[in-house]
Amino acid sequence: MINPGKMKAAVLMAPDVLAVREVKTPKPGPAEVLVRVASCAICGSDLSLMAHPWPGQPPYGEFIPGHEYSGVIAALGETVDEFRVGDRVAVEAHYGCGRCRNCRRGNYTSCLNYGKREKGHRANGFTTNGGYAEYVVNHVNTVYPIPDSVGFEEASLITNLGCVLYGFETVGGFIVGDRVAVIGPGPLGLISVEVAKALCAGKVYLIGTRASRLQVGASLGADRLIDVNREDAVQIIREESGGIGADLVIESSGSAQGLQMAIAMTKRMGKILLLGFPEEPVAADFASLAKDNKSIFTVRGEGWGNVGRAVSLLASGRVDLKPLVTHSFPLEKIEEGFKTFRERIGGAVKVVVKPNEDIGKSAR
Amino acid sequence: MINPGKMKAAVLMAPDVLAVREVKTPKPGPAEVLVRVASCAICGSDLSLMAHPWPGQPPYGEFIPGHEYSGVIAALGETVDEFRVGDRVAVEAHYGCGRCRNCRRGNYTSCLNYGKREKGHRANGFTTNGGYAEYVVNHVNTVYPIPDSVGFEEASLITNLGCVLYGFETVGGFIVGDRVAVIGPGPLGLISVEVAKALCAGKVYLIGTRASRLQVGASLGADRLIDVNREDAVQIIREESGGIGADLVIESSGSAQGLQMAIAMTKRMGKILLLGFPEEPVAADFASLAKDNKSIFTVRGEGWGNVGRAVSLLASGRVDLKPLVTHSFPLEKIEEGFKTFRERIGGAVKVVVKPNEDIGKSAR
Amino acid sequence: MINPGKMKAAVLMAPDVLAVREVKTPKPGPAEVLVRVASCAICGSDLSLMAHPWPGQPPYGEFIPGHEYSGVIAALGETVDEFRVGDRVAVEAHYGCGRCRNCRRGNYTSCLNYGKREKGHRANGFTTNGGYAEYVVNHVNTVYPIPDSVGFEEASLITNLGCVLYGFETVGGFIVGDRVAVIGPGPLGLISVEVAKALCAGKVYLIGTRASRLQVGASLGADRLIDVNREDAVQIIREESGGIGADLVIESSGSAQGLQMAIAMTKRMGKILLLGFPEEPVAADFASLAKDNKSIFTVRGEGWGNVGRAVSLLASGRVDLKPLVTHSFPLEKIEEGFKTFRERIGGAVKVVVKPNEDIGKSAR
Amino acid sequence: MINPGKMKAAVLMAPDVLAVREVKTPKPGPAEVLVRVASCAICGSDLSLMAHPWPGQPPYGEFIPGHEYSGVIAALGETVDEFRVGDRVAVEAHYGCGRCRNCRRGNYTSCLNYGKREKGHRANGFTTNGGYAEYVVNHVNTVYPIPDSVGFEEASLITNLGCVLYGFETVGGFIVGDRVAVIGPGPLGLISVEVAKALCAGKVYLIGTRASRLQVGASLGADRLIDVNREDAVQIIREESGGIGADLVIESSGSAQGLQMAIAMTKRMGKILLLGFPEEPVAADFASLAKDNKSIFTVRGEGWGNVGRAVSLLASGRVDLKPLVTHSFPLEKIEEGFKTFRERIGGAVKVVVKPNEDIGKSAR
DSSP states (O other): OOSEEEEEEEEEETTTTTHHHEEEOOOOOOOOEEEEEEEEOOOHHHHHHHHHHOTTOOOOOOOOOEEEEEEEEEETTTTOOOOOOTTOOOOOOEEEOOHHHHHHHGGGGGOTTTTOOGGTTTEEETTTTOBBEEEEEEGGEEEEEEEETTTTTHHHHHHHHHHHHHHHTTTTOTTTOOOEEEEEEEEHHHHHHHHHHTTTTTTTEEESHHHHHHHHHHHHTTTTEETTTTSSSHHHHHHTTTOOOOEEEEOOOOHHHHHHHHHHHHHEEEEEEEEOSSSSSSOOOHHHHTTTOOOEEOSSOOOOTTHHHHHHHHHHHHHOOOEEEEEEGGGGHHHHHHHHHHGGGGGGGGEEEEOOOHHHHHEE | OOOOSEEEEEEEETTTTEEEEEOOOOOOOEEEEEEEEEEEEEOOOHHHHSOOEEEEEOOOOOOOOOOOOEEEEEOTTOOOOOOOOOEEEOSSEEEHHHSSSHHHOOGGGTTTTTTOOGGGGGEEEEEEEESSEEEEEEEEGGGEETTTTTTHHHHHHHHHHHHHHHHHTTOOOOOTTEEEEEEEOOOOOOHHHHHHTTTTEEEEEEEEHHHHHHHHHHHHHHHHEETTTTOOHHHHHHHHHTTTTTTEEEOOSSSSSHHHHHHHHEEEEEEEEESSOSOOOOEHHHHHHHHOOOOOOOOOOOOTTHHHHHHHHHHSSSSGGGGEEEEEGGGHHHHHHHHHHHGGGGOOOOHHHESHHHHHOOOO | OOSSSEEEEEEETTEEEEEEEEEEOHHHHHHOOEEEEEEEEEEEHHHHHHHSSOOOOOTTOOOOOOOEEEEEEEETTEEEEESTTOOOEEEEEEEOOOOSHHHHOOGGGGGGTOOOOTOEEBTTTBBBBOOSSEEEEEEEEEEEEETSSSSSSHHHTTHHHHHHHHHEEEEEEEOOTTEEEEEESHHHHHHHHHHHTTTSSEEEEESOOOHHHHHHHHHTTTEEEETTTOOOOHHHHHHHHTTOEEEEEEESSSSSHHHHHHHHHHHEEEEEEEOOOOSSSSEEEHHHOOOOOOTEEEOSOTTTHHHHHHHHHHTTTTTTOOGGGEEEEGGHHHHHHHHHTTTTTTOOOOOESOOOOHHHHHOO | OOSSEEEEEEEEEEETEEEEEEOOOOOOOTTTTEEEEEEEEOOOOHHHHHSSOOOOOEEETTTOHHHOOEEEEEEEEETOSSSSOOOOOOOHHHHHHOOSSSTTTTTTGGOOOOOGGTTTOOOBTBBBBBSSSEEEEEEEEEEEEEOTTSOHHTTHHHHHHHHHHHHHHHHHHOOOOOOOOEEEEEEHHHHHHHHHHHHOOOOEEEESSSSHHHHHHHHTSSEEEEEESSSSSHHHHHTTTTOOEEEEEESSSSSSHHHHHHHEEEEEEEEESSSSOOOOOEEEEEHHHHHOEEEEEOSSSSSTTTHHHHHHHHHHSSSOOGGEEEEEEEGHHHHHHHHHHHGGGGGEEEEEEESOOHHHHHHH
């Protein structure tokens, strides 16, 4: 039933305590739509914000997390003609205030009014309610139609792909022929391998410690796997490049070692993109960075409309997110889903939760 | 025989008169190599410079044209350790002086000392001798190793691919999901279709007047063919984009009509890349350009090392130049080759000349 | 009196017919402010849209033009804490819908929903009411505080400066030492001279036909004046640059001759910025453009927050707009103001209209 | 006497041992000039390479350091028509090989053949002989004419200005209205203050520990001095920017504290430029960097022809390097010059050595 006034949702009741409860179904404002959620993927940041509230997070007992989701348009705000009820869609999390200096320049994921609902900002699953629910409200800006060829499950991973694309655009894009090293075979690292290949990188290295994850990377197109427990990644890349190093290094392990390797293996005048980062300060060799004219770029979320580009990439088949979706749970079993993701049970990469199993099942 | 002191070459004796003669084999300077030519492709600019001398062109009776060639390293200058004799290579035409303001910034195809041999500039096949010969001297900067998987014939078309890549880089690269329109299904237009697809464009239009050429474009990946004799290209692209227009329009027809269509079909804030141009001034709608914040970019040659990227792209199989090589002639029959190219006999797209048929044959 | 329910405004009743009438004072929405107008400058585009309605223009009898104005905050929308009543402010015209692909990327002056009020777009003085009135409503995005050192009259010219800055940013900024040629000594051309000097251009040429206007340019910092009735601008710039040409040419005359000169005097690999344009198609030498790797950039309005940068530049004294304000009229005499501007009576450059003479007078 | 076969020069005989000796005067090659040195400034890197040899440094007993110098053209290589004997000139240190992938793209200060003389690379004062001598040979690429209004002493500091400009260009240029913080009031920091002001920064902070140096910064245009022994720089900048932070932070102290402050005071989506760096790895807050989408840029030398821009800036008077030249010594007293610089005797900022006192004196 569409929009019956009440819906089921996983509400954060206390640190690390999610409860599936019946709550009021939200109503879309003039420029918003109501999305009936097919699939909502668990992200590492969910673990973090469930343990300790992030800035702007709503209070316990009210907040519904989940920012990576897909679904079907269930209702339209009054000015919305960009969509029709029934449209299959994916979403992005960040909706900037539209009035700060960053939003004004298109940098809405770096909104300076982050968390200020009254200024218009919303980040579903962070500062406003998200996708571990039957329904969720999105501003039209954050909604992208997906073709029938893209399944809901992979579509719920699309912010990951959007984030990686935002990173590639941030470092200047146009990768044809470049030597790219990806450190850390987590979801963002694996997707980075795919995007580097899609953009015609000359050679893509995937560097990590877990053989099983490296193998996933191989199946997604990595040209050379380096297990740092057995090989010296910096030395290999130097040797294979005539001593020069990698044109672009993508650090997505979030470890001190990964960061240090990244700086060491980047070529003179090369670029480093951080998709992960250590929570605590770590020592880094800024002398190497500066002497060799290297630069470090970061990304916050999936900016500059790159979720739109991500839809195109999925639809073309040039990037495939399906292999990353290893597990699926109904909303009622969301706790089991989180446990599976956190403990990587059964080689879990990405775990999705399905609040409306009918659409979750019917579509691919 | 390698470097026997004499070689055969096609010398430009007078306007539009090429004579195959025996001339002295050139010797490489300290930073140069001698290339034994396997394949040299005929380019539209050859027709032009043979009809009327271009700036900096050597005198009749001395000048050997041909700037699109591949071959094998036959001898090394004294400081060259970047190559070994026997290496299979492709080349680019432009070697900047290295001392003008443009070269200093890496814009060597736009060298401000163009044609000044004494300042170090050379452009083989334009201002210095080129590839319609058994041997030719190249500065190491202009030589790129090619893997065995890339045949000599397609390798001799590599400056075309380098030029298109330079264009894509010039307009800012990163095409994922963009709507790209290519006007003019000549070699550069057809390669633009391939590159747009390789860079994950969302939809690629190929616009022209000749059905056979459009069909070549379809086989190379164009999503939508528009025969302007039968359809209104501007209207189609507007309609299919919700009235917005194309993100990037590549004009390679060199016609007034193509240029005018390009401006009309580009979206607000979109980009136009000129790979062709009308020789005479033509009327253009600058009001549309300015009111809609569109920009026009051009490229001169195959700059910024993009021939290196082109080699990578060919080696990966993501772009294929073989379908463009429709005819091949030995050096002795170069006049027949030019006639075939000029008159498009047998549906000719690119015609190659092979000064050394042994290597022309042995490799793919 | 602040916001008394009724106000005086110049309403466009028919083509080229403005009538000063009493109308309802508008009320600011939640994210909007009410501006009490001190000075509203007449722009060339006012002449055009008064003659023939522009896209999205409100009907005759309702529409108040005027998009270049300054004033004082008179009332605040409910979510506005960026301003206080009494703040002195300047404005920009364009407020994008915030939901199209261009706005999403920060390109709000090129909004794809231009003129669609229901989608959120507004362009005061074009598609919504403007500043030839005692009061006008602005979204907070389009309002910038000005320090006491900046007078209201020059502040009402700030979109001109914002537009020029947007142009300099569009072509890539960082002009230190560059050779810059400005064609057309109208307001945008004169301001371009000032900005080029402020950004440390090496030499700035001002090219035009009217000696008096050229002299204004000299007083604003132009290093070399070229009267095209007496000198050959292309030749002079070539000669003074060792044959190379100008790094950046800013065409603001809007004439065919200006455009043709611009292409001819730009150096190989140089840039052309169009701040003016001919309404009708004109012949241009695209062969020169393409052979010499030149590019053409345009700007639409004063994008990317450059009005904010303009305020800083005015406050610093590095750019001075006061010399451009040659005439001032009260709202009642707006017709005389337009006549003065149109016919350049008394050497008029910019003419301002002052709907509230008390603030128009009190501040500098 | 010009070029008499023998000249005096300061030769590095052993670690930290300079001896003024008579050596053979060098001869310029075909594309080189001989410079008669008027002034050669001591740089911090001189101290470092004299203590421990840098990569590619010539052996003790042969090597003449000194890379910041100015002088007069004394002789021309055979292909040089860019200069005439007697021209007053400044120089840059880096001359790339012109054949590696970085040089090919214009990134010659990051030459991948650094130190390989046989490949064409030279870096005077680092890998080839420098300016602590009566004469030195320079490739024409590295020589810039200076007008009479620019004195030799300040001209010998021009690589410092070129380096800072290269930094501003690297971070994207166009600083109008931006909030810029400079950490470390050494020569590069002080020049950064000047350049930020020249490019119309909105507000420039200078942050340091030594009151006297901060005062120099104030005289050069810093808007706000912050003595970190007495004030909290991060807090001040946050407060003055409404909690947002600085748009651009230039770290030139080379200290761990400076680096950490830089990351902390940069706004979300802001940029950090490293002009100094700690020799040893230091802990940095990459979580802050990544969460707030900040980027770190570095520069190596004075690339992209920015010494040419620096000459223009000096000639215009918009930047003044004379206040930085606090001490001057003849070549014979070079040891005393180094002592003065190292120990900052008499408040030394930059110390210059004058191998030819006649030209050192005659010109300003």
